[in-house]
């Protein structure tokens with residue numbers, strides 16, 4: 001296995017867990033089944049509930065940013081994997097000026113192949129622009145860019161954002177959903193600092209592990225290690241404070257963070273009650289343990305007081 005292969009495979013895991021939960025009706029997403037195969041395994045209800053909270057919370061902040069900026073903004077999804085937000089936002093008519101997705105070449109190459117196979121995916125990108133440019137691992141449309149880059153190599157990130165026509169003067173939302181934990185701390189620091197230096201108005205939403213300095217954390221690290229997947233960035237996943245501080249240390253104006261357990265209790269409770277009836281779960285403690293080991297952290301730079309600092313997930 002090459003050193004990044006274990007990390008790359010985490011996208012299959014995430015996408016298959018999402019597809020499984022969508023098929024069980026935790027949330028609706030007609031596109032995930034076009035981008036990933038069905039998992040043969042049966043997933044425990046706490047896993048699907050965890051993914052429900054993750055997807056709902058990420059989407060909530062994403063939508064709030066798009067509404068606040070009146071869609072006059074850009075979204076950059078780092079380590080996007082098989083993410084489907086581009087197509088979902090198009091359906092909602094809640095679309096930014098540009099949507100850029102970045103991941104390792106082998107991940108983007110598979111996504112390109114799937115997009116080419118499914119007319120509905122390709123047409124959404126192509127309908128805006130006759131001159132869509134496709135290569136084996138990249139797509140450039142008028143408002144969608146799928147590019148390959150190693151996020152730990154800043155020069156690559158910079159080059160690919162430039163090739164995607166990024167406008168540093170537009171409010172820009174960077175998202176990383178379970179990605180930074182796989183990247184060396186110093187490299188992530190360099191990336192977060194570069195974003196803070198280069199983008200005057202920006203927000204970063206980061207979903208990943210927290211409270212990892214305990215037995216649960218040790219077991220997760222060991223399990224992943226046995227699959228050649230190393231949590232090189234786990235140092236920042238000690239607490240909500242370490243999650244926030246890494247942004248504040250490199251020039252972000254403000255940062256906040258919440259455990260997913262807290263967030264789960266703040267999600268629209270009518271929908272939470274609906275999903276809790278989908279599958280019987282006898283051990284509530286397992287879900288609570290899982291949710292207390294993940295968090296959402298967000299940081300902002302908002303010198304003109306657009307209101308980004310006031311966005312939250314509740």
Ligand SMILES: C[S@@+](CC[C@H](N)C(=O)[O-])C[C@H]1O[C@@H](n2cnc3c(N)ncnc32)[C@H](O)[C@@H]1O
Nearest residue numbers: 008010011014079080081103104150151152177
């Ligand atoms: C757990 S998956 C999450 C995928 C997607 N964000 C989601 O939540 O469904 C982690 C993703 O981060 C990507 N990734 C991790 N480290 C990366 C790096 N250094 N450069 C580019 N992509 C990276 C992996 O290839 C994978 O697609």
